[in-house]
Amino acid sequence: MGLPTPDTGHLRRAEYATVYEPAEDTYLLLDALENDRAELQAQRPTVCVEIGSGSGCVSAFLGQVLSPYGALILSTDINPAANGATRETVGKTASESVFDQCRTRFVQGLDGRLAGKIDVLIFNPPYVVTASDEVDSTIEAAAWAGGVRGREVLDVLMPQVPGLLSPGGLFYLVVIEQNRPDDIISEFKAWGLSGQRVLSRRAGIESLSILRFIKA
Numbered sequence: 564m565g566l567p568t569p570d571t572g573h574l575r576r577a578e579y580a581t582v583y584e585p586a587e588d589t590y591l592l593l594d595a596l597e598n599d600r601a602e603l604q605a606q607r608p609t610v611c612v613e614i615g616s617g618s619g620c621v622s623a624f625l626g627q628v629l630s631p632y633g634a635l636i637l638s639t640d641i642n643p644a645a646n647g648a649t650r651e652t653v654g655k656t657a658s659e660s661v662f663d664q665c666r667t668r669f670v671q672g673l674d675g676r677l678a679g680k681i682d683v684l685i686f687n688p689p690y691v692v693t694a695s696d697e698v699d700s701t702i703e704a705a706a707w708a709g710g711v712r713g714r715e716v717l718d719v720l721m722p723q724v725p726g727l728l729s730p731g732g733l734f735y736l737v738v739i740e741q742n743r744p745d746d747i748i749s750e751f752k753a754w755g756l757s758g759q760r761v762l763s764r765r766a767g768i769e770s771l772s773i774l775r776f777i778k779a
Contacts, residue, residue: 565597569623570655574648582648583617583706587766588687588737593624595735595762595773600628606731608682612637614669614720617706619649621685626653626660634682635661641668642702669720670727681727687737688717713742721747725754725778734758734776739769751776 574584596603608629613622616638626636638649646664653662670677689698689706690713697708698715709716717736724734734756738744748758758776765771 566600566624566627568593569620569627569652571618571620571648571652573651574618579644579648581642581702582645585618585620587764588771589618589620591762591764591766591771591773592621592685592687592735592737595775596621596625596628598762599775603628603683603733604632606682606733607632608634608733610635610637610677610680610729611683611685612639612670612677612681612727613685614639615645615687615689615706616640616649616664617642617645617687619645619652619664621687622649622662623653623656623658625683625685626656626658626662629660630657631659633659633661635663637663637665637673639665639667639670639673641666641705644702669723674723674727678726680729682729682732684724684728684732684734686717686720686735688720689713690717690737690739690742692741709742713739717742717747721750722754724751724776725756728756728778730778732778734778736774736776738772738774740772744772744774747774748776755779 622638756776763772
């Protein structure tokens with residue numbers, strides 16, 4: 564039996580107007596986590612991080628997947644409204660996981676304490692191909708504008724991932740074809756992470772995929 568999708572009805576309030584609402588990419592990521600539910604539970608991760616949590620839907624869902632193992636689910640976002648939205652979303656979710664939120668870019672300020680300790684890392688990046696000057700041009704654009712190849716934000720994080728993951732740690736990443744997923748898999752392989760596409764779906768003009776990496 565599938566887990567329920569977290570309630571994000573509060574996003575209709577004006578205070579959350581700048582928060583990225585759950586969409587096809589969100590639901591594809593939820594499906595990937597649902598598919599890996601047994602594996603994730605068997606690993607019993609203790610520290611999980613979602614970068615760019617937005618509505619908090621994914622963090623809340625992961626908390627359900629890992630309940631009742633008491634995992635820490637840390638959600639980060641640069642948008643203060645997203646931190647509030649995430650807090651409300653996880654607050655509505657029946658889970659024994661421990662949730663926390665932090666306003667930061669990626670894991671800045673936390674990377675020293677998290678180095679080598681993240682068992683599950685999740686990132687649904689701004690992946691849309693845009694001009695470079697659109698990246699982070701507004702709070703709203705920060706959720707979708709990815710710059711050249713849709714990779715400018717992701718390319719900043721990628722070299723940090725191997726050092727953040729624990730041995731056997733998992734990294735789930737949302738991409739579109741324009742991001743060159745096969746190149747991403749090859750780049751991570753050179754850093755000691757094996758990766759593969761675990762789920763793909765067409766959403767309008769975009770071909771979405773979830774890449775999953777594991778640190779040896």
